[in-house]
Amino acid sequence: MAPRTLEELKRRLQKLNSPSGDIKLGKRAMKALAQMMDKPDEVAVASISTLAADTGVNASTLSRLVRKLGFESFAEFQLIFRNHLARTSRTSFYSDLVGQLLEEEEGEDKATPASLALMTQVAEEETSNIAQMLKGLDLEALEKTVTLLINAPRIRVYGLRQAYTVANLFAYALGLLRADVSLLGNPHHGIAHGLTELSEKDVLVVIGAAPYTRGTVAAARIAANRGMQVVAITDSHGSPLATEASLTFVAPTSGTWYSNSMAAFLVFVEGLMAMVAGRLGRKSLNSLRRHELLIDEVNHEL
Numbered sequence: 001m002a003p004r005t006l007e008e009l010k011r012r013l014q015k016l017n018s019p020s021g022d023i024k025l026g027k028r029a030m031k032a033l034a035q036m037m038d039k040p041d042e043v044a045v046a047s048i049s050t051l052a053a054d055t056g057v058n059a060s061t062l063s064r065l066v067r068k069l070g071f072e073s074f075a076e077f078q079l080i081f082r083n084h085l086a087r088t089s090r091t092s093f094y095s096d097l098v099g100q101l102l103e104e105e106e107g108e109d110k111a112t113p114a115s116l117a118l119m120t121q122v123a124e125e126e127t128s129n130i131a132q133m134l135k136g137l138d139l140e141a142l143e144k145t146v147t148l149l150i151n152a153p154r155i156r157v158y159g160l161r162q163a164y165t166v167a168n169l170f171a172y173a174l175g176l177l178r179a180d181v182s183l184l185g186n187p188h189h190g191i192a193h194g195l196t197e198l199s200e201k202d203v204l205v206v207i208g209a210a211p212y213t214r215g216t217v218a219a220a221r222i223a224a225n226r227g228m229q230v231v232a233i234t235d236s237h238g239s240p241l242a243t244e245a246s247l248t249f250v251a252p253t254s255g256t257w258y259s260n261s262m263a264a265f266l267v268f269v270e271g272l273m274a275m276v277a278g279r280l281g282r283k284s285l286n287s288l289r290r291h292e293l294l295i296d297e298v299n300h301e302l
Contacts, residue, residue, distance in 0.1 A: 002070030010254035039238030125255035126263035159207035200227035209235035220244035
C-alpha cells in the first residue's frame with residue numbers, strides 16, 4: 001500500500017535505506033526521493049518536470065519511482081505533500097499525529113505486548129533518525145561551525161516550544177566551555193532587545209522543526225539581515241530556518257510519537273559540544289574546573 005501521509009513516507013524511506021528493505025531503488029531515484037523529502041513545501045506545488053530538473057533526473061524516473069512506492073500516479077504522490085502543507089498551516093499538528101498513533105495501535109498484532117512493541121518501535125525510529133542525521137552531515141559546515149562557536153565574541157541560541165529544551169541544553173553546554181553564551185532574549189526585555197546587543201561578528205543558533213514558529217524564523221531573518229552568522233539546526237533543508245541560515249544541519253524528526261522526535265537533535269548537539277571541547281583543549285578543561293569549583297562553593301554555602 002502507498003503511504004497515506006508524509007510521516008508514513010518518511011518511515012518508508014527509512015526502510016528503503018536499510019539492508020532489509022522490501023523495495024529496491026536505484027541510487028539516482030533514492031537521491032531524488034531524499035531531496036524531495038527535504039523540501040516538502042516545494043514538492044506540494046511544483047510540476048513533475050520542475051522537480052525532475054531540481055533533483056537531476058528525468059520525469060519518467062520520478063513516475064517509475066512513485067509507482068514502486070505504491071502510488072498510481074505522481075499526482076497521488078504529490079497529494080500527501082499538499083495535505084502535509086495544509087496540515088502544518090493549521091494548529092492540529094499534534095492531535096493529527098496522536099490520531100495516527102491510535103489508528104496504528106488498533107491495527108497492531110495483539111500477540112505482542114503493546115507497551116513493549118510500541119517502546120521498541122519508538123526506539124528503532126529514533127535510531128534511524130540519528131543514522132540519517134549522521135549520513136547527511138556536511139563535514140565542512142561542521143568544522144566551520146566549531147570554529148565560529150569558539151571564536152565569535154557572543155553566541156546566542158534560540159528555540160521555542162519543544163525546541164526550547166534543545167536550545168537550553170546547547171546554551172548550557174557551550175556556556176560550560178566558553179564565556180558569553182546564552183539563550184536569546186530576556187523574559188523582561190524581549191527578543192528585539194536581545195538582537196540589538198549583537199554585532200556582525202556574533203553568532204545566532206536557531207533550532208526548530210515543523211510546525212515552525214514565526215518568532216524563530218523572524219529572529220533568524222533579522223540576524224542574517226544584520227550580517228550575523230546564523231546556524232540552523234532543523235528538520236529539513238526546505239525549512240524556513242535553513243533559508244535564513246549560513247550553515248544548516250538537518251536532524252530528522254519522523255516517528256510514532258505524537259510530536260517531533262528530538263533524539264537526533266540532542267545527539268547532534270552533544271556531538272558538536274564534544275568537538276568544541278576537543279578543539280579548545282586545556283581551555284575547555286580549565287573552564288570546566290572553574291565551574292566545578294563554583295558548584296562546590298555553592299553547595300557548601302547551602
